[in-house]
Structure formats: structure tokens, C-alpha cells
Amino acid sequence: MLEQLAISIVQWLDTSAEWVVGLVIVVGVTQNLISLIQLLVATHALRRRSETENSETLWQQRAPSAPPISMIAPAYNESASIVESTRSMLSIRYPHCEVLIVNDGSKDDTLQKLIDNFALRPSARDFEIITPHKPIRQIYQSRKYPNLIVIDKENGGKADALNAGINICRSPLFCSVDADSMLEADALLHAVQPFLSKPDTVIAVGGTIRVANGCRVRGGKVVSVGLPRDLLPMLQTVEYTRAFLIARVAMSELGVLTMISGAFGAFGIFSRPAAIAVGGYDTNTVGEDYELVMRMHRYHQEQRIPYEIVTVAEPVCWTEAPNTLRVLSRQRKRWQRGSLETFFRHLRMLGNPRYGRIGMIGMPFSLLVDVLGPPVEVLGYLLVPVLWISGLLNPNFALAFLALTFVFGVFISAGSLALEEVSLHRIPKARDLLRLIFGIFIENFGYRQLNNIWRIQGWWEFLRKKKSWGEMTRTGFQSSR
Amino acid sequence: MNLLQFIWSTSLVLALSSLMVMVVLVLRRMRDERRARQEQHVRGIIQKILFNYMDSDWMSGQKDLNNLMNMNRAAQHVLRTLTIDLCHLIQGQERQQLTSLLTRSGFRDECVLDLRSKIVEDRRSAASALQLFSDSTTEQALLAALDDEDGRVRLAAAGSLKMINALPDLRVLVQKLEEKDVLASRDVRTLFRDLARRTPLSLRQLAADADGDTQLKIVLADAMSEASDFRLLEDLYRFANDDDLDVRTTALRSLGTLQHPDASAVVEHSLSDAHWQVRAVAAGAAGQIGLEHLVPQLSTLLDDDSWWVRFRSAEALSDLGATGRQALRERAAIVRSVNDNAGGRMAALLLDEHGLHELVPFADAEQAETAGQVPSHA
Numbered sequence: 001m002l003e004q005l006a007i008s009i010v011q012w013l014d015t016s017a018e019w020v021v022g023l024v025i026v027v028g029v030t031q032n033l034i035s036l037i038q039l040l041v042a043t044h045a046l047r048r049r050s051e052t053e054n055s056e057t058l059w060q061q062r063a064p065s066a067p068p069i070s071m072i073a074p075a076y077n078e079s080a081s082i083v084e085s086t087r088s089m090l091s092i093r094y095p096h097c098e099v100l101i102v103n104d105g106s107k108d109d110t111l112q113k114l115i116d117n118f119a120l121r122p123s124a125r126d127f128e129i130i131t132p133h134k135p136i137r138q139i140y141q142s143r144k145y146p147n148l149i150v151i152d153k154e155n156g157g158k159a160d161a162l163n164a165g166i167n168i169c170r171s172p173l174f175c176s177v178d179a180d181s182m183l184e185a186d187a188l189l190h191a192v193q194p195f196l197s198k199p200d201t202v203i204a205v206g207g208t209i210r211v212a213n214g215c216r217v218r219g220g221k222v223v224s225v226g227l228p229r230d231l232l233p234m235l236q237t238v239e240y241t242r243a244f245l246i247a248r249v250a251m252s253e254l255g256v257l258t259m260i261s262g263a264f265g266a267f268g269i270f271s272r273p274a275a276i277a278v279g280g281y282d283t284n285t286v287g288e289d290y291e292l293v294m295r296m297h298r299y300h301q302e303q304r305i306p307y308e309i310v311t312v313a314e315p316v317c318w319t320e321a322p323n324t325l326r327v328l329s330r331q332r333k334r335w336q337r338g339s340l341e342t343f344f345r346h347l348r349m350l351g352n353p354r355y356g357r358i359g360m361i362g363m364p365f366s367l368l369v370d371v372l373g374p375p376v377e378v379l380g381y382l383l384v385p386v387l388w389i390s391g392l393l394n395p396n397f398a399l400a401f402l403a404l405t406f407v408f409g410v411f412i413s414a415g416s417l418a419l420e421e422v423s424l425h426r427i428p429k430a431r432d433l434l435r436l437i438f439g440i441f442i443e444n445f446g447y448r449q450l451n452n453i454w455r456i457q458g459w460w461e462f463l464r465k466k467k468s469w470g471e472m473t474r475t476g477f478q479s480s481r
Numbered sequence: 482m483n484l485l486q487f488i489w490s491t492s493l494v495l496a497l498s499s500l501m502v503m504v505v506l507v508l509r510r511m512r513d514e515r516r517a518r519q520e521q522h523v524r525g526i527i528q529k530i531l532f533n534y535m536d537s538d539w540m541s542g543q544k545d546l547n548n549l550m551n552m553n554r555a556a557q558h559v560l561r562t563l564t565i566d567l568c569h570l571i572q573g574q575e576r577q578q579l580t581s582l583l584t585r586s587g588f589r590d591e592c593v594l595d596l597r598s599k600i601v602e603d604r605r606s607a608a609s610a611l612q613l614f615s616d617s618t619t620e621q622a623l624l625a626a627l628d629d630e631d632g633r634v635r636l637a638a639a640g641s642l643k644m645i646n647a648l649p650d651l652r653v654l655v656q657k658l659e660e661k662d663v664l665a666s667r668d669v670r671t672l673f674r675d676l677a678r679r680t681p682l683s684l685r686q687l688a689a690d691a692d693g694d695t696q697l698k699i700v701l702a703d704a705m706s707e708a709s710d711f712r713l714l715e716d717l718y719r720f721a722n723d724d725d726l727d728v729r730t731t732a733l734r735s736l737g738t739l740q741h742p743d744a745s746a747v748v749e750h751s752l753s754d755a756h757w758q759v760r761a762v763a764a765g766a767a768g769q770i771g772l773e774h775l776v777p778q779l780s781t782l783l784d785d786d787s788w789w790v791r792f793r794s795a796e797a798l799s800d801l802g803a804t805g806r807q808a809l810r811e812r813a814a815i816v817r818s819v820n821d822n823a824g825g826r827m828a829a830l831l832l833d834e835h836g837l838h839e840l841v842p843f844a845d846a847e848q849a850e851t852a853g854q855v856p857s858h859a
């Protein structure tokens with residue numbers, strides 16, 4: 001009797017192990033195939049892309065028809081970098097542009113630094129409350145720069161601050177920018193192009209975000225591009241290159257772009273009426289940018305309104321990447337939480353033909369990459385050695401599959417580097433290229449696994465319904481090389 | 482080959498491909514760095530010869546030209562880039578000299594050839610670059626490019642044809658742009674605005690034929706804002722009464738830009754349009770034109786349901802000199818609380834925003850009132 005029970009348990013374990021390993025393999029192979037398809041599509045798309053015009057030509061071509069844009073930058077405890085990034089925004093080359101910094105109840109001296117450096121005076125600027133947000137304490141206007149508006153409001157989170165900005169801005173387009181980011185001088189002229197070509201249908205545009213650590217910064221501008229010296233930001237540079245030049249470009253080309261900027265909201269231009277039509281940013285998620293884009297997709301598909309959400313490959317925005325494991329882990333957990341919140345909020349779109357390509361391609365992609373990807377990969381890491389030791393797994397297959405996964409990751413990253421070199425040419429020197437290649441190899445040993453563990457923790461936080469953002473420690477761009 | 486062998490073989494192929502890609506990238510980059518250093522040196526020399534050539538008489542210019550023409554391939558590339566950049570910055574005789582240099586270096590012929598490329602972007606950039614040349618070969622090539630299968634190429638060709646004053650009949654042009662659905666593009670608006678500046682009357686004929694074509698009417702109404710010929714006002718008046726909302730708002734915006742007082746009746750009529758978008762633009766136009774007699778209507782619109790109409794009306798009143806500002810001050814004076822009287826609040830806030838009137842915070846005003854003092858609004 002006991003012997004039979006033991007045999008049954010062993011058989012059950014054996015079958016379960018086969019299934020789990022099968023699942024790990026299927027998800028892994030599908031993810032790799034998706035990456036390969038994305039690489040091919042992105043290569044095709046970037047071949048068709050316009051050569052980057054020089055600054056003067058770009059201005060001559062686009063400035064006459066460029067619509068006004070309001071740049072909205074929420075700031076919470078950004079004292080270290082707020083002056084530099086505000087200067088960066090003010091020095092943007094764009095014909096009609098106002099800058100709105102929303103001080104979201106900072107506890108440090110963010111507001112005072114703005115008042116002192118930009119000669120702010122209280123302003124009674126009137127606005128209509130269309131998207132809800134926490135009360136505004138005071139609106140300021142700069143005496144030095146009439147197009148600089150600072151909104152001081154009670155703390156309500158990034159989405160809440162962006163909603164306040166949407167209400168107060170008066171342009172048909174608004175651009176959400178992280179206050180810790182720096183924009184390229186021609187960022188808006190590059191990113192506005194889809195709105196010029198198809199003003200009736202384009203409702204949101206994202207741009208490529210790059211890691212600023214290691215760059216030389218002066219007056220809020222990146223004056224010389226460099227690679228980060230520290231390992232963590234360097235590995236993130238590899239990640240950003242892969243994400244923006246392959247994933248975003250390919251998804252945009254296929255018409256299934258669900259996330260238009262970097263992580264969340266580092267840079268994106270939206271049609272103000274389109275954002276208002278869906279009720280602005282959702283304040284109950286940490287992935288407000290991703291959620292807004294999904295809601296725009298959903299609304300336009302449900303209402304049968306023609307629309308396009310696209311990305312441009314040109315580097316438009318520089319951001320400071322975390323350089324400690326503690327800060328990076330918090331960021332990655334938050335991203336994972338935001339992805340899951342958005343995915344499950346719009347679950348009904350998954351595989352639903354009513355939502356077109358987004359339902360049939362975009363959402364299944366999110367399911368594989370954001371929802372199933374991390375737990376399945378971590379399950380693989382845990383189960384493979386256990387099953388190997390217990391003799392339930394063929395070691396030859398395990399090793400071969402592990403090697404394939406590793407080599408595939410390297411291949412995709414090498415492809416993204418090649419795309420970067422051929423189409424954008426922004427890596428400064430051959431020496432930097434070699435360092436990035438080194439990064440491509442080593443990211444598979446430890447960094448990738450760590451990322452997945454953080455993402456699992458993000459899953460756990462999502463299940464516990466954690467809502468906070470966590471502190472994001474910034475050193476400020478002044479300290480960049 | 483069994484599954485295991487297949488997995489290992491695939492891994493090996495991918496690893497070798499990755500390695501090859503990386504080696505090629507590094508070697509390519511090292512070559513580029515060396516080339517960039519050489520280019521930097523050559524650029525200085527070419528720049529000097531080029532400026533001499535632009536600045537010299539025929540004989541010495543020929544010598545400089547020969548020097549430029551005899552350069553190697555890499556230097557020719559630098560020369561071409563420099564010349565194109567300069568062409569965008571200068572006009573007249575010097576520009577002509579530069580374009581003849583580009584023609585002699587074979588750049589024009591390459592662009593004409595590129596118009597037949599399979600890659601859309603090559604065709605588009607070639608069509609755009611040909612605006613530097615105004616000979617008949619270029620003209621014929623660009624006219625043929627108006628039949629390109631891609632709308633962006635057609636648009637670029639139209640832009641270049643406009644620059645060399647060789648556009649075909651505008652009806653033909655519109656038809657070619659409409660075929661590829663690019664009439665809504667902002668670049669088309671820029672093209673037509675330029676046409677309105679150069680040949681305003683050419684737009685009138687198009688406007689007469691544009692009856693059923695809403696998109697064309699929007700393009701024309703927008704372009705007419707740049708026209709210096711006031712005969713076009715008749716067309717704008719017609720568009721301002723069009724059935725389509727976008728045509729009406731575009732026409733009113735142009736009327737505001739043109740600032741012709743004859744538009745008064747049309748603007749006044751539009752202030753009571755059923756759509757808030759039209760009322761808002763009409764209010765803005767009234768301010769831009771300086772229609773002081775519309776101050777009472779604009780004051781009424783300060784109480785409109787739409788925030789934009791209230792805002793544009795307040796802005797218009799502040800633009801209308803002493804009478805308008807007085808109307809704003811009168812409305813602002815009766816503001817009692819934050820939730821009271823949207824029109825008065827808008828008037829008060831706008832006065833403050835434009836630096837015409839210091840606004841006392843509502844809380845202070847209430848305190849002052851409680852203490853028996855008169856609030857500064859009043």
C-alpha cells in the first residue's frame with residue numbers, strides 16, 4: 001500500500017516536473033522568438049527612417065508648422081537636479097513651448113531652488129479642472145522666462161501632478177517629462193514629426209531615452225556623450241539600447257505599442273484632447289504612463305476612432321540611471337508592479353478581437369514578457385538544479401537549453417548594438433563600444449537573474465496591493481563626469 | 482540531427498554570429514574614428530578653398546574649382562556636405578555658384594537617379610535635395626516624382642518644385658496629394674502658406690472649386706492667413722460660414738491673423754455659434770483685429786459654459802485697449818468668492834496674469850471685507 005503510494009507520488013512528481021520544465025522551455029523559446037521578430041522588424045523600420053537632419057535644417061523644415069507644446073515635469077524631492085533639468089527644458093529649440101514644473105508637495109527645497117534661480121512670482125493663471133488632482137497651493141510664473149510656470153501643489157503622486165499640469169497647460173499637445181531627465185535640444189522637433197505628418201490620427205508619441213551617467217553635462221545639456229564608469233548604470237545602458245532600438249521601434253512599426261517611453265513616463269508627447277477624453281492619468285497606479293496609453297488604445301478601439309500611437313528612434317531624453325542595487329531594485333519592483341496593475345486592469349482586451357492588434361498581439365506580448373516571464377524564469381532557475389540532482393532532468397538537455405538562452409540574449413543585444421551603430425551612431429568611441437560588448441556578456445551572469453528576482457518581488461508587492469513609490473535617490477547631473 | 486544536436490548547433494551559430502557582429506562593429510568604428518580625424522583636417526582646407534571660390538573673380542575661381550574637383554572621394558563627400566549646409570544659409574549669386582559646384586560634382590545627377598530608388602527614404606531625401614537646382618532636368622525629374630507611389634516623396638517633390646518656382650497647376654498638385662492622402666499633413670499647410678505669400682490669387686481658383694472637399698478647404702483657409710491680397714477675404718468669409726466645424730475655426734483663425742476690420746460682421750456672427758470651439762476662436766479673432774464695438778458681446782461670453790470661450794474672451798478684452806480692460810475690471814470687481822461668478826473670476830485672474838491688476842488672494846479679500854475694508858478688486 002505504502003509502496004504504491006510512494007510510486008504514485010514519484011510518478012506525479014515526474015509528470016509535474018516534465019510539465020513545469022516544458023512550460024519553462026515554451027515560455028523561454030517564445031520570448032526568444034518574439035525578440036528575434038522584433039529585431040527583424042526594427043531593422044526594417046530603421047532602414048526606412050529619415051537621416052537625422054542637422055539642427056538648422058530640422059528647424060527650417062518643422063518649425064513653421066509645429067503646434068504649441070506644453071512640457072509638464074512633475075518634481076518630488078528633486079532638489080539635486082531640478083535647476084539643471086529646468087534649464088535643460090528651457091533651452092529646448094522649439095517655436096512654441098511652455099514649461100510647467102509641478103512641485104508635488106516636495107519635502108526638500110525643490111520649490112525654493114526654483115523660486116531663487118528663476119525669479120518666480122505668484123501668478124493667478126486660471127484653469128479648468130478637467131482631470132482631478134490634489135489642491136494647488138500656488139502657481140508661479142518666472143520673471144526671467146515668461147514661458148516657465150511652476151505649480152506648487154499638495155502631494156498626490158506623479159499621476160496627480162501630471163493631471164494638474166494637463167489642466168493648467170494651454171497647448172494642444174503636452175509632453176510629460178521626468179524632472180530628473182534632460183532633453184536633447186532638438187527633442188521636440190524630432191518627436192513632433194508624427195503629429196505633423198498625421199495630425200488627425202496620431203495621439204501619442206514616445207522617444208528614445210538614454211542613460212546620462214558618464215556624460216558631461218553643462219547648463220542642463222549633455223555636451224559630451226560618455227558611457228557610465230560604474231557597472232550597474234553601464235548594464236542599464238545595454239538594457240535601454242535593447243529596449244528602445246528593438247522593442248519599442250518594432251512594436252510601433254507593428255501598431256501594437258503599449259508603452260511609449262522608457263520605464264514609466266520619462267518622455268512622451270500626448271494630444272491633450274485625447275488624454276482628456278480618457279480622463280487623464282490614473283492616480284491609482286505606479287505605471288501611470290503605461291496605463292494611460294493602454295486606456296487610450298482601449299477607448300479608441302471601443303469608440304472605433306482611428307488613431308496611432310508611435311515612437312521615434314532619435315535619442316530625445318537623457319536620464320540618470322540608479323547606481324546602487326538598493327535603488328535599482330526599488331525601481332524595478334515598481335516597474336513590475338505598474339505593468340501588472342495595468343495588465344490586469346485591461347485584462348478584457350487580452351485576445352479580444354474587438355481591440356484589434358492590441359488585443360491580439362500587444363496584450364499577449366505583455367502576458368508573456370511582463371506577467372509570466374519573471375516567475376517562469378525564476379521557476380526555471382530553482383527547478384533545474386533540483387530536478388537535475390534528483391535525476392528527473394536530462395543534464396544534457398538542461399545544459400543545452402541554458403546555453404541557448406544565454407547565447408540568444410547575447411545575440412539580440414549584439415543586434416541592438418549593431419542597429420545603434422548603423423542608425424544613430426551615438427556611442428562615442430571604439431573603446432566605449434568594447435565596454436558595452438563586455439556588458440552584453442556579463443549581464444547574463446547575475447544581473448539578469450537579479451532583475452528577475454526583483455520582478456518577482458514586484459509581483460509580490462502587486463499581490464499585496466502595495467501602492468507607494470519608494471524613495472528614488474538622485475545625485476544630480478552636476479556630479480556627472 | 483536529433484533535438485539535442487539541433488539546440489547546440491543553433492547556439493553555436495548564434496554565438497558565432499554575435500561574435501562576428503561585434504568584431505565587425507569594433508573594426509568599423511575604429512575605421513570611422515580614423516576617417517573622422519582625417520575629415521576634420523580636410524574640412525578646414527576645403528572650407529578655406531570654398532570661401533575663396535565664392536568670393537573670387539572668374540579666373541581665380543576656376544583655379545579653386547579645379548582644386549575642389551580634383552579631391553579624392555572622401556574629400557568630395559566632405560565638400561558636398563559643407564556645400565549643402567552653406568546653400569541653406571545663403572542666397573543670390575553665391576548660392577548659385579555653390580549649386581553649380583554641386584552640379585559639377587555630380588550631386589544633382591545622383592539625386593535624380595535616387596528618385597528611382599526602391600527605398601522610400603532615399604527618394605524622399607533626393608526629392609528634397611533637388612530644391613537646390615533650378616534647371617530643366619531637375620524640374621522634369623521632380624514633376625515625375627509627383628506621381629511617386631509614396632505620399633511623402635510627392636510632398637517633398639512639391640516642396641522643391643515650389644522652391645524653384647516650377648509647380649504644376651495647383652488643381653493637379655492637389656489631386657496628386659489627395660491620391661496619397663497627405664493633404665492633412667502639416668507640411669502641406671506650410672507649402673500652401675508659402676504659396677499664399679507668393680501667389681495669393683492662385684488659391685482663389687482652388688477655393689472656388691473646393692466645395693465638397695473639407696480637407697482642401699481647411700488647407701486653403703489656413704494658408705490664406707499668410708496672404709497679403711485682401712481679395713481672399715471673400716473666400717475666408719465663405720469658409721467662416723461653412724458647415725464643417727474645422728473649416729469655420731480655421732477660417733476665423735486666419736481672419737484674426739489678417740486683422741482686417743471688414744471681418745467684423747463675420748466674427749460677430751461667429752461669437753454666437755452653437756459650437757464652443759468656434760466661439761472661442763471668434764473671440765480671439767475679435768481681440769486680434771481690435772473690434773472694440775464687440776466689447777459687450779465679449780463681456781457676455783465671459784459667462785460662457787466653456788472655459789476656453791471664457792478665457793479667449795478675457796484675452797480678447799485685454800487686447801482691446803482701455804475699453805476692453807475696463808470691461809474686465811468691472812467684471813473682476815464683483816468677484817466675491819472662489820466658487821462665485823466664473824466670468825468675473827476669469828476677468829480678475831487674466832488681469833493679474835497679464836500684469837494689469839494685482840490680485841488680492843481671496844482669503845485676504847474676505848478678511849478685509851470682514852474687517853470692514855473694501856477689497857482691492859472693488
